Amino acid sequence: MTRKPLAASDDALLIEAFLDMMSAERGASANTLSAYRRDLLDFANFVSRKGASLKGAAKDHVRGHIEELSALALKPSSQARKLSALRRFYGFLYSENYRRDDPTASLSAPKLTRPLPKILSAEEAERLVEAARAGLKPDTQANPETLRLACIVEMLYASGLRISELVAMPLSSVAARERFIHVRGKGGRERMAPVGGEAKKAVDAYLSVREEFLPRGKAGQAASKFLFPSRGVEAHLTRRRCHQLLKELAVKAGIDPERLSPHVLRHAFATHLVEGGADLRSVQTMLGHADIATTQIYTHVAQDRLKRTVETAHPLAKSRKR
Numbered sequence: 001m002t003r004k005p006l007a008a009s010d011d012a013l014l015i016e017a018f019l020d021m022m023s024a025e026r027g028a029s030a031n032t033l034s035a036y037r038r039d040l041l042d043f044a045n046f047v048s049r050k051g052a053s054l055k056g057a058a059k060d061h062v063r064g065h066i067e068e069l070s071a072l073a074l075k076p077s078s079q080a081r082k083l084s085a086l087r088r089f090y091g092f093l094y095s096e097n098y099r100r101d102d103p104t105a106s107l108s109a110p111k112l113t114r115p116l117p118k119i120l121s122a123e124e125a126e127r128l129v130e131a132a133r134a135g136l137k138p139d140t141q142a143n144p145e146t147l148r149l150a151c152i153v154e155m156l157y158a159s160g161l162r163i164s165e166l167v168a169m170p171l172s173s174v175a176a177r178e179r180f181i182h183v184r185g186k187g188g189r190e191r192m193a194p195v196g197g198e199a200k201k202a203v204d205a206y207l208s209v210r211e212e213f214l215p216r217g218k219a220g221q222a223a224s225k226f227l228f229p230s231r232g233v234e235a236h237l238t239r240r241r242c243h244q245l246l247k248e249l250a251v252k253a254g255i256d257p258e259r260l261s262p263h264v265l266r267h268a269f270a271t272h273l274v275e276g277g278a279d280l281r282s283v284q285t286m287l288g289h290a291d292i293a294t295t296q297i298y299t300h301v302a303q304d305r306l307k308r309t310v311e312t313a314h315p316l317a318k319s320r321k322r
Contacts, residue, residue, distance in 0.1 A: 011054035015040050018092045027188045031164055039085035055093065059103040062086060066107075080109045119267040122275075124255055125157060128265075131253035133202075144209040148228070149245055151206035156262055158199035160269035160287050162186075163262035167237045169227045171210075174203055185288040193286060213237075270298045 019036060022028040028036070044054040046065045052058070062083075069079050086104050093099040120128065132153040155161055161169075165183050173181045179200065180192040195203065214223055215231045223229035226236035239262070246265075247257035266287070273283050284295040 011044055014055055014093065014098065015044075015089075017096075018089050021092060022088070029164070029186060029188075032186075035081070036085050036088070039082045040089055042082070043086060055098065057103055059107065062103050062107060083107065083109050118259060118264050119271050120255070120259070120264060122272055124253075125265070125268050125272065127253045128249065128255060128260070129153060129157060129198075131249055134252075142205075144212040147202075147206045147209050148213065149249065151202045152228070152242060152245065153249065153265070154199035154202040155195070156265040157269055158196045159183075159193040160266050161193060162266060162288075163239050163242055166262070167226075167228055167239055167242060170225050171227050172225075174207070174227060183288065187290070189288055189290065191285065191288045193288075267298075270295070274298045 015037065018040075019028075019033050022036065023033060040054070043057070043062075043065055046068065047054055047057045047061050050061060050064070052061060066079055066083060069082065083104065087102075090099065090102045090104050094102045132150040152166065155166060156163070159181065161183065162185065165185055169181075169183070173183070174195075179195050181195055183191050183193045185191060210227075210229070213229050213231060215229070223235040228237040229235065230237045230241075232238070242262055246260050246262060250257040250260040270283055270287055273286075274280070280292060280295050280299065283298065284292045287295060289295045
């Protein structure tokens with residue numbers, strides 16, 4: 001079946017058709033769809049400057065876009081992600097007969113050197129957790145914000161959740177108050193994440209004041225299904241606000257706030273498990289990784305940390321520095 005030719009002004013319609021397909025057929029998350037839209041609009045702006053359209057872009061346009069990104073010092077991983085978005089988009093146009101060729105077919109992705117994830121040491125993670133718990137001591141007057149922050153930190157570090165999973169988590173996931181919570185992760189994959197004893201206490205303490213964060217009226221009804229509702233425009237706490245809260249807590253814990261983010265706590269969860277002897281398959285299951293190769297990065301982190309410890313603490317290593 002041959003599609004009716006589209007004008008350049010229909011590029012936006014093609015993007016939406018592609019995103020609809022990715023959502024309906026591939027189960028792409030809202031965050032993934034948002035990233036695809038940004039990458040495609042960036043490329044559309046590039047080809048527009050070259051006098052072309054997104055639908056009619058040639059291989060040289062794609063190559064020129066990647067070269068421009070490289071000249072702007074965009075990380076190879078980000079370049080590869082943008083090229084991947086274009087591959088999927090033009091593969092869709094080809095399969096749906098909007099185009100007779102794929103301009104990305106023979107292009108190579110930028111070479112990637114996978115960096116080791118940033119993490120906190122076990123001692124730093126403990127300091128952070130203690131700083132979050134400081135307002136929960138019997139001799140202090142805990143306020144709702146303190147209880148919520150302690151719950152967020154405990155769940156990120158004790159359960160290894162992605163921040164997107166945490167903020168959008170329904171209240172029903174913890175309603176049973178068991179030692180595991182039901183999580184819907186990337187690609188709609190479901191898993192059970194652990195909740196330790198202290199984390200469970202933090203969740204229970206937060207649930208006692210959760211209603212303080214519910215907005216009134218219809219907005220409150222929409223927000224009521226989330227574990228972390230928001231009084232703001234969105235129905236649940238935003239990822240940006242979580243970032244801000246963690247950086248403020250890092251300062252209190254004596255940790256450089258630039259080194260801390262929700263994902264750093266997820267990395268710390270996995271690395272500290274591996275260092276403690278957990279097998280990779282179990283860690284893979286708890287993190288919700290589709291491929292164990294993704295989880296194996298944490299063995300390299302643990303080995304790298306062990307090597308640095310030996311080099312700085314072993315007597316022979318110290319003697320060589322003299």
